[in-house]
Amino acid sequence: MPRVVPEYKEEARTRILAAANQVFGEKGYRQATMDDVAKKLGVSKGALYLYFASKEELFEEICRTEPLAFKEILYSTFRENREPLESAGEFFDKMLKRYGSSSGLSFEIFSEASHNPALRRVLKKTQDEYAATLMSYLEEGRKRGFINRELDLRFITYALIALWNGIETIVATGLPVEDARRAWLEGFKAIFLQPPTHKRN
Amino acid sequence: MPRVVPEYKEEARTRILAAANQVFGEKGYRQATMDDVAKKLGVSKGALYLYFASKEELFEEICRTEPLAFKEILYSTFRENREPLESAGEFFDKMLKRYGSSSGLSFEIFSEASHNPALRRVLKKTQDEYAATLMSYLEEGRKRGFINRELDLRFITYALIALWNGIETIVATGLPVEDARRAWLEGFKAIFLQPPTHKRN
Amino acid sequence: MPRVVPEYKEEARTRILAAANQVFGEKGYRQATMDDVAKKLGVSKGALYLYFASKEELFEEICRTEPLAFKEILYSTFRENREPLESAGEFFDKMLKRYGSSSGLSFEIFSEASHNPALRRVLKKTQDEYAATLMSYLEEGRKRGFINRELDLRFITYALIALWNGIETIVATGLPVEDARRAWLEGFKAIFLQPPTHKRN
Amino acid sequence: MPRVVPEYKEEARTRILAAANQVFGEKGYRQATMDDVAKKLGVSKGALYLYFASKEELFEEICRTEPLAFKEILYSTFRENREPLESAGEFFDKMLKRYGSSSGLSFEIFSEASHNPALRRVLKKTQDEYAATLMSYLEEGRKRGFINRELDLRFITYALIALWNGIETIVATGLPVEDARRAWLEGFKAIFLQPPTHKRN
DNA sequence: TATGAATGAGTGTTCATTCAT
DNA sequence: GATGAATGAACACTCATTCAT
Known part of the structure; x- marks a missing residue:
């Protein structure tokens, strides 16, 4: 150096x-x-x-900066002018490329956060940020006719985040990545399914 | 003793x-x-x-037996003759009652599984079991007219498991339990939305 | 064990x-x-x-118990019915036998106490105890005609303690033990010198 | 710099x-x-x-030079043409002013010297110097009628040094400075008590 | 069976010292 | 001369595991 x-x-x-x-x-x-x-x-x-100053501080800093890469991938794939499902697929692939099939630090972070309120606060803050971005993406999607009108966007946003995080868990428990990809897309589709009305437009 | x-x-x-x-x-x-x-x-x-024999063996044994409680809750709430959304709500509440708002061992398990193939195999086995049960539940649901026909049930099953696991992650990162509940229900709804209503729009 | x-x-x-x-x-x-x-x-x-629980606690406990041995020697040598100077010599010899010519822990203790108020309090307490005992010894000595009447017994007590501690310092700085012994006795004598009146009794 | x-x-x-x-x-x-x-x-x-060259060398050099300040105070207060007790008080006050009520490096030095013969030699040398000066001061005092004739001046010198060092130890163990001052003066008095008064009793 | 004292390998952290710049 | 990043040898403390009782 x-x-x-x-x-x-x-x-x-x-x-x-x-x-x-x-x-x-x-x-x-x-x-x-x-x-x-x-x-x-x-x-x-x-x-x-x-x-x-310490291993813990190092870890916390990771928890703060780690999401940057995630954010970048998130924001660069979910753009309004694209087919949502296509975005979702690209998102999966980019994440896979970035982190490999190992779930990286996610569970370490969640696990630590479970026992560490300070860390929880850090994570909450960045998550709120994603959530806001994601939600405006979903709002846009709704305007374009995707996303069933009966769903509350605020909570669908959280559900989508949960779905992604959950996809990591099932990979961690041994589901082949390809199946996980399909599950992600299928879950995503469930939310974004074009209502028939859409087709008539 | x-x-x-x-x-x-x-x-x-x-x-x-x-x-x-x-x-x-x-x-x-x-x-x-x-x-x-x-x-x-x-x-x-x-x-x-x-x-x-060791701490690790103790942990592995937990990973094997822990799902029993989960299974019980899962099977006792998702019964065919009930409103799916109601089942989902009850499932959440029972899980909450059983584990408190702490996510318990989940992330510990996922985290360890990430670095331990043997453990991963154990988890995979039990998860496959859930998945099978859940899938037949979903098949039944489809017969009753829930669940959009465009969704692949096998992967929706995994998506549902992922959604639940993911709900735990967002609680771990500080989302209030009540919001997490809504997110869970909303995500669930996205999958179970009755197509008939849908089509009429 | x-x-x-x-x-x-x-x-x-x-x-x-x-x-x-x-x-x-x-x-x-x-x-x-x-x-x-x-x-x-x-x-x-x-x-x-x-x-x-820790090295520090171990040290503190030593600071608390260490004086017991000292106390024992102190109390067993300075008895009223003996020639003071003889007691002083015996005290020196017993201390020497107990601790060798190394000053043992004394300076470690003083040094730590200089930077550690909690430890200082511990030491103060035991020192007050010695001081009380020593002072009643000196009062007795005065009744027997030793110790000049112009000296304030309370402070002579502290001076005597100081003298002893100081004897350790000069040994630490390389004065031969035999010289230190003489210095101790000579200092002691200065305090206990029989006034002429005594001789006349 | x-x-x-x-x-x-x-x-x-x-x-x-x-x-x-x-x-x-x-x-x-x-x-x-x-x-x-x-x-x-x-x-x-x-x-x-x-x-x-090293922390140790730095420390040793301090041990060599530190006494200079002490020497200055010592020599400037104990002058023949003054009342000894007054000198002693002034000495105490000057030392206090110079070092504060913290004992400074004294115990550090003694403590290290206890385990380091080389350092011990250094200290011995400077102490011998003090001792010589102090002893001639005492000899002068004796000529002027102070200091009981039964006391051996050489060892009283060491006792006096010990007394001073010891005064620092009792401050370190928490005795109030004012009491320590009195103890110092009282101990000093014991040595310097004018024999004439004495004899008349 | 059960205990809990003992072990010892291991971990986070510190700090005197060095050396490329 | 001066800097401060880097080193690496320690060291306090922990804890899974063992075993004599």
Whole structure:
């Protein structure tokens, strides 16, 4: 690692976050050691502590930044001018490409959040953000005639998030990725099914 | 703990499993200690090892037996002769009553399964069982006119499981239980919306 | 170590305290490791934590119990019916025998107390106790005609304690023990010198 | 830190010594970090190593130079042409003013010296110097009629040093400074009591 | 069966010291 | 000279597991 440049510190942090993200995802947050993270970077354990005060802080920072990649994929695929189902498929594929078939950190995060209110607050905040974006996407979809009028968009939004998260769980329990993809699309379809009226337009 | 009786061993195991389930759910599998479990039972640490070879085995056994309670709730609420949405609401309420708003062991299990293929196989087996039951329930529903004919029941089944698991994740990230309930019902509705009404629009 | 007996736990604590006392005295509290203490006992590190919650607690407990030995020596040598100077010499010799020429834990304790108010309170309490005993000894001495009437006994008491503690400091800085002994006796004599009147009695 | 000038190096050393003295005194030698010292100076950690080879060397150098301030106070207060008790009071007050009620580095030094013969030698040397000065002061005092003739001046000298050091220990254990002052004066008085008064009793 | 004292490998964290810039 | 990022050897403390009783 070169240094001295002012952006260096930020870059180093980013590198550590990436490595930790991977290591925590592979081994699990609790089982992974700081040494694992350091080794993945080819760096000494002590170096990590120059950038993060503790393993926990490192993890929390991941919880804060991790969603950025997710957000990017989310926002780049669900655009109004496209067929929703096509977007959903692309979303799945991009997520798969990004994270592999390992569910990465998701359960680590949920699991920790279950026992850690502070972390829960962090997650809630970013989730609210997605939810808002997703909901306006759904509102747009409704205007275009998708999404049954009897469904409450606010809660369908949460249901959609839940569906995605849940898709990860069933992959984690061993369902083949291809089946999971179909399940995701089928669930998505259930929400977005064009009502017959649509066809008549 | 009394003893001597032959069924005693099985009963002791059951007791340990219940306590461990609770403790692991509260603290997380990795953070909870065998001592925590022992104390919850008012028993010595060593005693646990008379019934389970290791912490891991204890956890695996929970993964095997835990679904029993879930299965019971699942089967007792989703019966053919009832309004599906009503069943879904009752299911949520029973689950809530059983596990509290804490998601219990779910994420612990998913998280471990992510790094442990053996465990994944165990889970897959029980999940396949649910899936089969749920699918026949859905088939019945379709006969009764619920569930859009364009949806593939096999994958809708997985989607439904995913939806439920996902509902737990959004509770874990801080969504109020009441909102989660609505999301669950709304997602459920999306799948079960009566097509007849639909077509008439 | 045998076990099961109820006094066992107390005995184990005592043994650990003795070993820690010695190790901390030899290496210094901060430099000594828990492993050092464990090894001195031929015991694993973990065992120490069955009896003391932390290194600090172990040290504090030493600060509390250590003075017992000192007290015993103090009380057993300074008895009214003896020549004060003779008592003082015996006190020195007993202390030397007990602690060797190493000053043991004294400075560790003072040093820590300098930065730790809680510890300071503990020490103050035991010191007040000595001071009271010592002062009644001095009062008795005065009745017997020792100790100049112009001296305030309360503060002479503290001065005597200070003198003793100070004797340890000069040993620590390399003064030969024999010289320190003489210094102690000479200082003691300064306080206890029989005024001429005494001789006339 | 400016630079270039030749005396600069010496000045820098002095500055570091002063900062380290303060930091070690506040936190204790072993607990204080080189970073603490560097920060107190507003300098990088690495800079310290340009002037001192190690933390230990820095400490040893303090042990060598620290006594200078002490010596100055000692010599400036104990002058022959003054009332001894008055000198003693002034000495106490000056020391208090210089070091505050914290005992500064004393115990750190004694404690380290207990485990470090090299350091012990350093201290011995400076102490011998004090002792010599103090002893001639006492000899002068004796000529002026103070100090009982039965006391051996050489050892009374050590006793006096011990008394002072000991006064610091009792402050460290929580005795109020004002009481410590009285104890110091009372102990001093015991040594310097004018024999004439004495004899007349 | 049950206990709980003991073990010992392991983990997060610190910090004196080094060295490329 | 000065910096501060990096190192790596420690070290306090934990906990699953064992085993003598």
